[in-house]
Amino acid sequence: MNRKLADYVKKVKLQKKQRKRVSAFFAAMSLTVTCSVSWQLHSIGTAMVDDTLPAASDDSILSLAADSELFETPSSWEATLPDVEGLSTPESIALVAESQIGYKENTMNFVEVDKDGDHKCYSRYGEWYGNPYGEWNTMFTYFCMKYGGVDESQVPIGSGCWAWTVELDKRELIIPVSRGSPQRGAIVFFDNDLDGKADRSAIVTSVSDEDQSFTAVVGNVDGEVAEVTYDNGDETIFGYLIVPEEKAASSEKNATGPGDDQEQRSENTSDAVQFRESSESGI
Numbered sequence: 001m002n003r004k005l006a007d008y009v010k011k012v013k014l015q016k017k018q019r020k021r022v023s024a025f026f027a028a029m030s031l032t033v034t035c036s037v038s039w040q041l042h043s044i045g046t047a048m049v050d051d052t053l054p055a056a057s058d059d060s061i062l063s064l065a066a067d068s069e070l071f072e073t074p075s076s077w078e079a080t081l082p083d084v085e086g087l088s089t090p091e092s093i094a095l096v097a098e099s100q101i102g103y104k105e106n107t108m109n110f111v112e113v114d115k116d117g118d119h120k121c122y123s124r125y126g127e128w129y130g131n132p133y134g135e136w137n138t139m140f141t142y143f144c145m146k147y148g149g150v151d152e153s154q155v156p157i158g159s160g161c162w163a164w165t166v167e168l169d170k171r172e173l174i175i176p177v178s179r180g181s182p183q184r185g186a187i188v189f190f191d192n193d194l195d196g197k198a199d200r201s202a203i204v205t206s207v208s209d210e211d212q213s214f215t216a217v218v219g220n221v222d223g224e225v226a227e228v229t230y231d232n233g234d235e236t237i238f239g240y241l242i243v244p245e246e247k248a249a250s251s252e253k254n255a256t257g258p259g260d261d262q263e264q265r266s267e268n269t270s271d272a273v274q275f276r277e278s279s280e281s282g283i
Contacts, residue, residue, distance in 0.1 A: 070109040072124045088245045090185020093148030097203040097217035104224040128257040140219025141201040146255035149247030165198040175240045182207055182214040187241035198238040
């Protein structure tokens with residue numbers, strides 16, 4: 001009996017000793033791998049630094065950003081516009097809107113708006129208006145109206161869709177859905193969240209009496225200019241703006257935005273520095 005107990009105790013001690021050896025082996029291997037990885041990362045990091053290269057300054061980065069095709073100028077977007085000379089204002093607005101279908105905001109040029117990485121992208125309509133990274137749905141509508149020949153003396157412009165409709169309503173220019181119907185070149189307002197305030201706008205380009213529907217060109221539909229068809233009875237339709245038939249005296253090609261300023265461009269360039277890093281990293 002004593003012999004069996006002694007053999008059992010000996011066996012347990014042997015197993016315990018073997019477990020210690022295995023643990024020590026894996027600990028040594030872990031330390032070896034850790035040191036190897038650390039050395040490799042240090043080597044790579046060192047190799048990526050070239051002391052012979054001049055340090056990049058903020059000025060040089062801004063210069064590259066300003067000269068890139070990620071910004072637009074009046075000459076670049078005006079090259080996309082149709083010739084509307086001699087046409088009525090509503091027809092001109094519709095043609096300008098149709099010429100922009102398919103345009104997409106520049107996703108490589110953006111500014112972050114919060115710490116979670118949400119961002120606003122650059123658009124030509126924002127650049128024209130003076131707010132390059134702003135929400136550009138209604139800025140697109142303003143753009144088409146201006147290049148279509150509308151002047152603020154004829155139709156006032158607000159800072160946003162709701163503010164705009166408030167100003168239009170003061171002048172009794174908003175036509176309620178119950179008293180109006182869409183027509184080509186008219187501006188249509190939407191209240192998508194049905195809170196009684198207009199939050200989106202679009203330009204009517206065609207009307208179907210048979211289907212009781214209309215098609216409009218809408219700015220910033222998932223980041224691009226797109227055609228969308230609506231039923232006349234769509235509950236989100238807030239009302240219409242029928243623009244004057246006769247154009248303002250100023251030329252369409254001199255349609256400067258409300259925030260048009262040569263200095264604005266340099267101020268906005270600093271916000272776009274990060275797009276260079278993002279584009280190079282594949283973001």
